[in-house]
Amino acid sequence: MSTYPELPQLLKRRLFYQGRKFSFEVNRLRLPNKAEGEMECIRHPGGAVAVPLTEDGKLILVRQYRFATGRRLLEFPAGTLETGEDALETARREIQEETGYKAHRWDRLGQFYVAPGYSDEIIYSYLARGLELLENPPSQDEDEDLEIVFMGVSELEEAILNGEAVDAKSIASLVLLKPFLDKEE
Amino acid sequence: MSTYPELPQLLKRRLFYQGRKFSFEVNRLRLPNKAEGEMECIRHPGGAVAVPLTEDGKLILVRQYRFATGRRLLEFPAGTLETGEDALETARREIQEETGYKAHRWDRLGQFYVAPGYSDEIIYSYLARGLELLENPPSQDEDEDLEIVFMGVSELEEAILNGEAVDAKSIASLVLLKPFLDKEE
Numbered sequence: 001m002s003t004y005p006e007l008p009q010l011l012k013r014r015l016f017y018q019g020r021k022f023s024f025e026v027n028r029l030r031l032p033n034k035a036e037g038e039m040e041c042i043r044h045p046g047g048a049v050a051v052p053l054t055e056d057g058k059l060i061l062v063r064q065y066r067f068a069t070g071r072r073l074l075e076f077p078a079g080t081l082e083t084g085e086d087a088l089e090t091a092r093r094e095i096q097e098e099t100g101y102k103a104h105r106w107d108r109l110g111q112f113y114v115a116p117g118y119s120d121e122i123i124y125s126y127l128a129r130g131l132e133l134l135e136n137p138p139s140q141d142e143d144e145d146l147e148i149v150f151m152g153v154s155e156l157e158e159a160i161l162n163g164e165a166v167d168a169k170s171i172a173s174l175v176l177l178k179p180f181l182d183k184e185e
Numbered sequence: 186m187s188t189y190p191e192l193p194q195l196l197k198r199r200l201f202y203q204g205r206k207f208s209f210e211v212n213r214l215r216l217p218n219k220a221e222g223e224m225e226c227i228r229h230p231g232g233a234v235a236v237p238l239t240e241d242g243k244l245i246l247v248r249q250y251r252f253a254t255g256r257r258l259l260e261f262p263a264g265t266l267e268t269g270e271d272a273l274e275t276a277r278r279e280i281q282e283e284t285g286y287k288a289h290r291w292d293r294l295g296q297f298y299v300a301p302g303y304s305d306e307i308i309y310s311y312l313a314r315g316l317e318l319l320e321n322p323p324s325q326d327e328d329e330d331l332e333i334v335f336m337g338v339s340e341l342e343e344a345i346l347n348g349e350a351v352d353a354k355s356i357a358s359l360v361l362l363k364p365f366l367d368k369e370e
Contacts, residue, residue: 066301116251172356
C-alpha cells in the first residue's frame, strides 16, 4: 500500500488554445476528497538554456525585452524545444542565434520545472564552454532584439542581489553551475 | 534618442480565459520589423515563496503532487497572491498552511520572473526565521497533500545536483539566501 494519499483524477481534458509554442488546457479533476474542480494548465514541449562560460571566467548573457513582462530582462540564452528536437540541440541553436557564439564543449547541468502550479514546462540547463565567435552567426528570431552582456559569476550574483531583473531559470542555473566552478578553482 | 530599438506594439488584447488564479490572453502585436504576430500570455497576480530556516540551520520544504507535471516535487512553501494581498502576507499565510509553522522574523530575499516568455508572474522570495510550530495550524487547501521535509542547505544543493525534482523558484531562492548564510558563519 502506498504511503502517499490518493491522487487527483482527470475527468475531462479540454484543449482551449493551441499556440505556436505551447497549448493551454482546462481540465476537470476529481480531488482525493471527492470534490470536483477546474485546473488550468500550460502544455509545453520544454525549454533549454545554455550557460556560456568563457576561458577567462565570464558568463555570456543577453538583455532582451519581454513582451509578457513589459520590460527588459537579463537572461542566459534559451529557447523552446522545436518538434523532434533534443534539448541539447535547442541549446546549441539558441546560443548561436542569440549570442553569435558557438560552443565546442557541452556539459549537462540539470533541469527544473519553471511553474509547476500551472505548467509542465521543464527547462534543461547546459554549460557551454570552448566558445568561438562565429563569423556568420545565424540570424536572430525576428521578434528578438538582444544586447549581449559579459559578467563574472560573482558580478552576476551581485546584480541579482541588487535587484537587477533576472529570471528564475538564469538564477537557478547558477546553483547547478557551482560544482563546475569549484572544480576549476 | 534611446539606444534601444523600437518595442513591439500591442494592436489587440484578447482575454481568452479567466481562471481562478490567473488569466490567459492572446495578443496581436506589431513587431519592430513591421511584421504582425500573435503572442500568448499568462496574466498572473504574482506569487510569494517562503524559505523557512530553523535555528539549527535546516530548511523546511514540502513535497507535493503537482497535477500539471504529473509528479511530486520538492519546493519551498509558496502560493499565489490573493486580491489585495501583499506578497509578504501571502508568504506568511502559505508557510502556516503548508508547514504548520509560523515565522516571527522575516527578511526580503528578492524576486524574479518565472517564465518571461509567456507569463508576467513575479515571485517574491522571503527568508522566514524565528519559527514556531503552531498548535492549531490553519487547514491546507483542499487540493494539497503535503509531506514536510527538513534539509540542510548543502543537503538540498546535493539533492538538486543529483536530479531530485525541485522547481526553479526553490533553486533560485538558494542564490538569494546566500548572503544571509555567509553572515551567519
